[in-house]
Amino acid sequence: MGQDVVDAALEQMECVYARPDTLTDTRFHYCPGCGHSVVHRVIMEVVQEAGIREQTIGVAPVGCSVFAYNYMDVDMQEAAHGRASAVATGIKRVLPDRFVFSYQGDGDLAAIGTAETIHTCNRGENILMVFVNNAIYGMTGGQMAPTTLLGMKTSTSPAGRTVETAGFPLKITEMVAMLPGTYYVTRQSVHTPNAVRQLKKAITKSFQYQKERKGTCFIEVVSNCPSGWKMTPVQSNAWLVENMFPLYPPGDIKAPK
Amino acid sequence: MAKGTVVFDIENCKGCELCIEACPQDSLELSPRINAQGYHYVVLVKDNCTGCTNCALVCPDAVITVYREKKKTRVPVARISGVTQNITVTIDEEGKPS
Ligand SMILES: Cc1ncc(C[n+]2csc(CCOP(=O)(O)OP(=O)(O)O)c2C)c(N)n1
Ligand code: SF4
Ligand code: SF4
Numbered sequence: 086m087g088q089d090v091v092d093a094a095l096e097q098m099e100c101v102y103a104r105p106d107t108l109t110d111t112r113f114h115y116c117p118g119c120g121h122s123v124v125h126r127v128i129m130e131v132v133q134e135a136g137i138r139e140q141t142i143g144v145a146p147v148g149c150s151v152f153a154y155n156y157m158d159v160d161m162q163e164a165a166h167g168r169a170s171a172v173a174t175g176i177k178r179v180l181p182d183r184f185v186f187s188y189q190g191d192g193d194l195a196a197i198g199t200a201e202t203i204h205t206c207n208r209g210e211n212i213l214m215v216f217v218n219n220a221i222y223g224m225t226g227g228q229m230a231p232t233t234l235l236g237m238k239t240s241t242s243p244a245g246r247t248v249e250t251a252g253f254p255l256k257i258t259e260m261v262a263m264l265p266g267t268y269y270v271t272r273q274s275v276h277t278p279n280a281v282r283q284l285k286k287a288i289t290k291s292f293q294y295q296k297e298r299k300g301t302c303f304i305e306v307v308s309n310c311p312s313g314w315k316m317t318p319v320q321s322n323a324w325l326v327e328n329m330f331p332l333y334p335p336g337d338i339k340a341p342k
Numbered sequence: 343m344a345k346g347t348v349v350f351d352i353e354n355c356k357g358c359e360l361c362i363e364a365c366p367q368d369s370l371e372l373s374p375r376i377n378a379q380g381y382h383y384v385v386l387v388k389d390n391c392t393g394c395t396n397c398a399l400v401c402p403d404a405v406i407t408v409y410r411e412k413k414k415t416r417v418p419v420a421r422i423s424g425v426t427q428n429i430t431v432t433i434d435e436e437g438k439p440s
């Protein structure tokens with residue numbers, strides 16, 4: 086088919102989905118099928134649709150999403166490993182009319198950054214924390230994380246995680262939900278089209294609550310790491326449903342009435 | 343069902359196949375060809391796309407644009423009022439009451 090034929094055919098049609106302008110044109114560096122860039126895109130769709138691009142500031146972590154600022158075309162700040170919510174706290178306090186979010190993996194938020202996470206939530210900082218839980222340290226070569234499942238093989242638990250040596254998987258999202266400072270705590274995923282739609286609603290609500298100064302909104306996204314898990318992307322999503330959801334079930338953990 | 347189509351930025355596709363998995367119409371396949379990154383990219387292989395956007399929603403590389411046929415605006419062909427009894431109205435092919 087010639088380009089003119091395609092153009093003529095498309096003229097009869099309307100565009101119902103396009104990459105948001107709030108993403109840069111830069112090609113994502115993530116492995117094929119990685120959930121990180123879906124989460125980036127959905128945050129940016131919400132920013133675009135809410136028309137808050139100029140008022141939004143994101144804080145990027147250390148981990149595979151360390152280059153998040155290359156993709157999300159809003160003001161961004163890089164934080165030291167684990168400290169994204171502390172940096173976001175500072176930004177929000179100085180610029181209270183901005184929409185501020187932190188973006189962190191499980192190694193970042195639930196290991197080295199545990200103290201910052203808990204105290205940010207306990208202070209009820211008026212920010213959105215996005216927490217991408219792939220149960221592994223993706224960036225550094227698939228080491229065990231606090232969120233790694235029991236029995237799960239990683240490069241530092243080659244025979245599978247055991248309680249005896251590494252304790253239990255940390256359900257930090259349930260923990261922060263217990264703190265009075267959090268207003269909205271939910272667990273989402275991006276493994277199906279409907280899950281992506283649900284995540285988008287959760288992010289939209291969180292920015293609305295931030296506008297109303299309600300306190301900390303915390304969204305866990307149960308995600309995949311095809312490379313670290315040593316699976317194809319399609320296999321990794323099936324594995325996620327079968328193995329991650331029993332321990333990390335999707336749904337609201339703390340939702341305002 | 344609505345008629346739709348999808349356009350891929352094939353150079354940025356990584357052949358992860360998540361869109362293929364998400365398509366309810368089985369409209370997508372990996373091409374036997376590869377792009378400059380070395381990945382087999384996705385192509386639309388059937389004329390049954392409904393423009394549901396499922397593939398684009400799960401695409402980690404945001405390379406899918408989805409189009410759907412514009413909704414046809416319906417123009418009334420006849421107006422009937424003041425009916426007190428059952429009547430029969432037939433409309434010919436050109437949409438004129440006959
Ligand atoms: C202070 C410090 N300690 C350790 C590291 C090494 N390091 C880099 S990323 C990372 C963990 C990343 O895992 P996670 O937050 O789960 O993100 P993912 O890569 O899985 O998205 C670690 C330990 C570092 N960069 N800085
Ligand atoms: S290592 Fe894992 S988390 Fe990192 S980009 Fe690859 S798939 Fe994604
Ligand atoms: S828009 Fe829907 S039907 Fe069309 S290719 Fe994508 S998933 Fe399949």
Ligand code: SF4
Pocket residue numbers: 118350354355356357358359360361362383384400401402403404405406
């Ligand atoms: S989901 Fe996107 S990147 Fe993956 S194969 Fe389909 S078009 Fe390519």
